[in-house]
Amino acid sequence: MVTLYDVARLAGVSTATVSRVVHGQERVSDATRTRVRRAIEDLGYVPDGAAQSLSRGRKEVIGLACKERDTVYDALEEVGLLYWDQVLRGAEERIRDTGWSMLVSFLHANDTGRAQRDELDALSGKVDGLLIGEGFGSAEHIERLAARVPVVVIAGAMTEQAADVVAANSFSGSTAIITHLISEHHKRRLFHLDGPSDAPDASERRLALHRVLGSNPQCQLIGSARGTFSVRSGEHAGQDLLARYSGDLPDAVVCANDQMAIGMLKALAVAGIHVPGEISVVGFDDIYPAGVSDPPLTTVRQPVRMLGRRACSRLLDRIANPQRPATLDLLPTQLVVRASCGCPPGAATTRPAAPMSPAKELRQPNV
Amino acid sequence: MVTLYDVARLAGVSTATVSRVVHGQERVSDATRTRVRRAIEDLGYVPDGAAQSLSRGRKEVIGLACKERDTVYDALEEVGLLYWDQVLRGAEERIRDTGWSMLVSFLHANDTGRAQRDELDALSGKVDGLLIGEGFGSAEHIERLAARVPVVVIAGAMTEQAADVVAANSFSGSTAIITHLISEHHKRRLFHLDGPSDAPDASERRLALHRVLGSNPQCQLIGSARGTFSVRSGEHAGQDLLARYSGDLPDAVVCANDQMAIGMLKALAVAGIHVPGEISVVGFDDIYPAGVSDPPLTTVRQPVRMLGRRACSRLLDRIANPQRPATLDLLPTQLVVRASCGCPPGAATTRPAAPMSPAKELRQPNV
DNA sequence: CTGTTAGCGCCTTCAA
DNA sequence: TTGAAGGCGCTAACAG
Numbered sequence: 001m002v003t004l005y006d007v008a009r010l011a012g013v014s015t016a017t018v019s020r021v022v023h024g025q026e027r028v029s030d031a032t033r034t035r036v037r038r039a040i041e042d043l044g045y046v047p048d049g050a051a052q053s054l055s056r057g058r059k060e061v062i063g064l065a066c067k068e069r070d071t072v073y074d075a076l077e078e079v080g081l082l083y084w085d086q087v088l089r090g091a092e093e094r095i096r097d098t099g100w101s102m103l104v105s106f107l108h109a110n111d112t113g114r115a116q117r118d119e120l121d122a123l124s125g126k127v128d129g130l131l132i133g134e135g136f137g138s139a140e141h142i143e144r145l146a147a148r149v150p151v152v153v154i155a156g157a158m159t160e161q162a163a164d165v166v167a168a169n170s171f172s173g174s175t176a177i178i179t180h181l182i183s184e185h186h187k188r189r190l191f192h193l194d195g196p197s198d199a200p201d202a203s204e205r206r207l208a209l210h211r212v213l214g215s216n217p218q219c220q221l222i223g224s225a226r227g228t229f230s231v232r233s234g235e236h237a238g239q240d241l242l243a244r245y246s247g248d249l250p251d252a253v254v255c256a257n258d259q260m261a262i263g264m265l266k267a268l269a270v271a272g273i274h275v276p277g278e279i280s281v282v283g284f285d286d287i288y289p290a291g292v293s294d295p296p297l298t299t300v301r302q303p304v305r306m307l308g309r310r311a312c313s314r315l316l317d318r319i320a321n322p323q324r325p326a327t328l329d330l331l332p333t334q335l336v337v338r339a340s341c342g343c344p345p346g347a348a349t350t351r352p353a354a355p356m357s358p359a360k361e362l363r364q365p366n367v
Numbered sequence: 368m369v370t371l372y373d374v375a376r377l378a379g380v381s382t383a384t385v386s387r388v389v390h391g392q393e394r395v396s397d398a399t400r401t402r403v404r405r406a407i408e409d410l411g412y413v414p415d416g417a418a419q420s421l422s423r424g425r426k427e428v429i430g431l432a433c434k435e436r437d438t439v440y441d442a443l444e445e446v447g448l449l450y451w452d453q454v455l456r457g458a459e460e461r462i463r464d465t466g467w468s469m470l471v472s473f474l475h476a477n478d479t480g481r482a483q484r485d486e487l488d489a490l491s492g493k494v495d496g497l498l499i500g501e502g503f504g505s506a507e508h509i510e511r512l513a514a515r516v517p518v519v520v521i522a523g524a525m526t527e528q529a530a531d532v533v534a535a536n537s538f539s540g541s542t543a544i545i546t547h548l549i550s551e552h553h554k555r556r557l558f559h560l561d562g563p564s565d566a567p568d569a570s571e572r573r574l575a576l577h578r579v580l581g582s583n584p585q586c587q588l589i590g591s592a593r594g595t596f597s598v599r600s601g602e603h604a605g606q607d608l609l610a611r612y613s614g615d616l617p618d619a620v621v622c623a624n625d626q627m628a629i630g631m632l633k634a635l636a637v638a639g640i641h642v643p644g645e646i647s648v649v650g651f652d653d654i655y656p657a658g659v660s661d662p663p664l665t666t667v668r669q670p671v672r673m674l675g676r677r678a679c680s681r682l683l684d685r686i687a688n689p690q691r692p693a694t695l696d697l698l699p700t701q702l703v704v705r706a707s708c709g710c711p712p713g714a715a716t717t718r719p720a721a722p723m724s725p726a727k728e729l730r731q732p733n734v
Numbered sequence: 735c736t737g738t739t740a741g742c743g744c745c746t747t748c749a750a
Numbered sequence: 751t752t753g754a755a756g757g758c759g760c761t762a763a764c765a766g
Contacts, residue, residue: 002515003759014737019761027735044511049493050426051759053417054742061470061493068456082445085452089435092473101493103428103468106459126416126428126468144411148369288445292659370743381753386745394751418743421758 002045011039022047060100062315063123064091066133066154068106077230077259082287083304084133087154090308091131098316103127107136117141124149129315131308132156132163134200150318154311157200158328164318166311166329169353170201170284173300173333174208176353177282178254180298180335182216185342187251187280192224193237193264195256199229202256205284209254222250227260234263242271249279252341258283258290258299265293265340276342286336295345296338300353303331369412378406389414427467429682430490431458433500433521435473443598443626443656450652450671451500454521457675458498465683470494474503484508491516496682498675499523499530501567517685519678524567525695531685533678533696536720537568537651540667540700541575543720544649545621547665547702549583552709554618554647559591560604560631562623566596569623572651576621589617594627601630609638616646619708625650625657625666632660632707643709653703662712663705667720670698 004015011018013032020028021036028036039045053059066084088104095102105123107116120137124130124145132142134155139162145151146162153160155167181187192209195202213219225240227233234255241253241264255261261283268275275281275295283290286301310329318324333353339345375382380399387395388403395403406412420426433451455471462469472490474483487504491497491512499509501522506529512518513529520527522534548554559576562569580586592607594600601622608620608631622628628650635642642648642662650657653668677696685691700720706712 001759004761005759015760016738016762017736020736023761029735032735044515046488046492046515048421048759050417050420051742052761054415054421054744054758055760055762057742057761059417068460082449082452085448085455088452088471089448089473092471093435096473099489101470101472101490104455104459104471105468106456106463121413122466123468125413125419148411148413288443288655289659292656368743371745372743382744383746383753384751387752390745396751399751415743418758419745421742421760422744422746424758 001048002043003048004045006043007036007039007045010043011036059126059128060098061103061127062091062095062100062129062131062312062319063103063105063127064088064131064133065105065107065120065123065136067109067135083285086304087133087308087311090305090310091312092308093305094309094312095316100128100316109135113138120145129319131311131315134167135198150315150322152311152315152318154307155201158204160326162326164311164314164326164329166307166314167200167331168302168304168307169330169333170204170300170302171208172353173302173335174205174284175212176333176335176351177284177298177300177341178209178212180337181252181254181280181282181341182212182219185252185280188219189222189250189252190219191222191241191245191250191253193234193253193255193260194224194226195229195260197226199256205256227256227263229257229259231259231263231266234260235267236263238264238267238271242267242273249273252280252282255281255283258285258287258297261297261299261340262289262293265295265297269294276340280342281340283340286334290336291338293340295340298338298341298343299336301334301336301350303333306331368415369410370415371412373410374403374406374412377410378403426493426495427465428470428494429458429462429467429496429498429679429686430470430472430494431455431498431500432472432474432487432490432503434476434502443629449654453671454500454675454678457672457677458679459675460672461676461679462683467495467683476502480505487512496686498678498682501534502565517682517689519682519685521674521678522568525571527693529693531678531681531693531696533674533681534567534698535669535671535674536697536700537571537667537669538575539720540669540702541572541651542579543700543702543718544651544665544667544708545576545579547704548619548621548647548649548708549579549586552619552647555586556589556617556619557586558589558608558612558617558620560601560620560622560627561591561593562596562627564593566623572623594623594630596624596626598626598630598633601627602634603630605631605634605638609634609640616640619647619649622648622650625652625654625664628664628666628707629656629660632662632664636661643707647709648707650707653701657703658705660707662707665705665708665710666703668701668703668717670700673698 004018007018008015018036021033092102129150132153143162151163153163153165156165225237227237261281264281283297283299286299290297290299335351335353337343337349371382371385374385385403388400459469496517499520510529518530520530520532523532592604594604628648631648650664650666653666657664657666702718702720704710704716
């Protein structure tokens with residue numbers, strides 16, 4: 001390995017001088033600079049990152065840890081993976097400007113809590129800050145991590161205390177889409193296909209549903225089911241729904257994500273039920289297939305890539321300024337109107353959802 | 368920051384002993400071990416990665432550098448991003464078993480060569496080995512990098528000397544799909560929608576086309592065009608084709624990737640040309656939308672995730688064994704028969720493409 | 735403008 | 751079974 005010493009020797013200067021040249025500092029004579037540059041070039045010297053980190057007391061690396069689904073049921077689920085991939089790209093985009101690097105770790109959802117913990121702990125020793133995707137670590141563990149390095153939780157529970165949180169405003173998006181069903185399409189009898197009970201996003205969306213229903217007494221929730229966010233679980237829920245409400249279908253099915261909505265669509269299609277003629281279906285997330293399903297799905301778009309960018313900005317900010325109090329960042333979502341709600345096909349539009357949040361602060365975006 | 372010294376002091380032992388406990392070595396008495404464990408727990412000690420790396424002379428980190436398209440023309444292009452995302456996940460999956468980490472860097476395709484070079488050089492100082500996505504760095508630069516750290520090129524030019532290469536067998540896949548058109552559908556007059564001239568994958572596919580035509584004298588290439596791999600460029604090529612061959616269309620269009628095939632499909636649909644009735648269209652890659660396009664696209668599937676896994680294995684292997692000669696790994700592709708070639712809809716099948724390669728070695732897979 | 739030197743936190747012989 | 755101590759490659763005072 002070529003070290004600073006090798007360069008110094010070849011150029012006939014001290015390591016300090018070489019270091020100065022490497023970092024483009026001023027106080028070096030042109031002659032010396034040239035000599036050192038040549039030596040660097042000849043030797044093919046590249047500074048050792050570990051040594052720099054140790055010496056500077058700063059690694060200039062952040063970590064991103066998010067969840068890897070273990071089973072991919074079908075191609076559609078795979079597309080759903082784009083979520084974290086896009087977050088990753090957003091974060092990388094932001095970090096790249098600074099010259100820092102990003103370490104990624106896809107934790108496995110079904111690993112034991114202990115394995116996840118060790119993984120995160122080890123990661124925290126290699127970085128200056130951590131971006132953690134929703135669903136990882138207990139609140140206590142996050143808190144312990146945050147005591148050691150700055151932590152930003154992405155799309156996480158809004159109740160996080162120790163860490164910054166950056167999330168899409170599921171609440172306002174959900175409110176917008178349900179209001180659309182009720183106000184524009186006069187839907188009265190709704191069915192809710194909920195997400196997993198431990199998914200913060202699902203709770204936000206559920207909460208919004210109940211709020212909207214609360215202020216629209218002419219409407220009722222005639223039933224609900226819980227899925228796993230997968231297409232298959234949506235399909236099952238659709239079959240159950242058909243069995244339970246045959247001859248007396250709800251007016252609309254509100255699904256907690258697009259995959260489940262697409263599964264629901266499949267089940268209804270198999271049964272020969274026309275959407276949106278006989279029943280409306282809406283999703284959430286706006287994954288790519290939502291635009292090409294039959295009928296095209298009305299849904300809510302999340303600013304996924306921006307989630308990554310913003311989270312990264314927050315993290316860098318906090319690394320620079322560790323004692324700043326934790327903030328909650330809610331990014332705006334967009335209602336994407338296609339045909340599955342009952343709107344005429346081809347009339348696709350997107351509308352920003354009104355900013356709102358259930359009893360939680362809304363900070364000003366600054367990225 | 369909590370260091371080994373803090374733990375040692377609290378536990379009343381030397382740092383050497385703490386280090387032993389941390390690494391689960393045997394030669395420590397149970398009593399001591401317990402005491403040290405407690406101290407670690409109490410202090411929340413986590414080893415500093417930079418110090419470990421420096422001390423061990425090994426970072427236990429690999430780098431992945433791949434291309435980020437700068438403009439995303441439409442949602443479909445975005446899905447195409449799945450390619451590197453999947454490679455990344457494959458590599459991460461493999462590296463995770465070893466306890467090492469992965470640093471990612473999405474280089475921008477339109478950065479200057481110099482910027483790309485600096486980026487890669489800096490990266491090389493932070494890792495024990497590098498995975499480089501196709502299209503980066505000149506051969507000379509790769510060679511210089513490879514002199515410093517082990518390098519594996521993914522989907523790269525087959526001519527790389529200094530580094531290992533892992534790629535999908537585009538040649539055999541392309542041969543299979545064109546042979547399918549000729550032998551099963553008796554297509555005679557082919558049109559080729561080629562990819563960028565500097566894309567190794569495109570050259571492989573082009574070469575295969577010419578080989579197949581060479582051994583099927585009853586067939587002819589009536590024309591070709593060059594696209595950029597984007598949907599839009601496929602659409603343009605389609606419009607040109609319609610203008611050029613109106614009333615005398617080719618029997619089939621062979622596209623170098625799915626995005627362009629989908630663009631071609633669009634252009635033909637707009638002109639009211641029926642596919643596959645009047646003309647066949649085939650793609651390459653099997654991105655998700657290929658399965659839901661109208662008609663569903665016959666194409667060739669690449670084992671993308673496995674590309675990542677295999678590349679990572681190769682890299683680890685070479686890090687362990689630096690003087691091993693460079694190898695070329697060609698992973699098998701699969702013909703995916705849907706309807707755009709002329710096969711009856713619903714008869715979707717996949718068939719492994721016969722392993723073959725144009726005058727290059729084919730090593731045995733070992734992952 | 736340039737060199738000397740003392741760490742950064744950890745691992746690892748070598749002794750005890 | 752445990753401790754002492756040198757060194758990994760680089761940076762940043764501090765001197766000159």
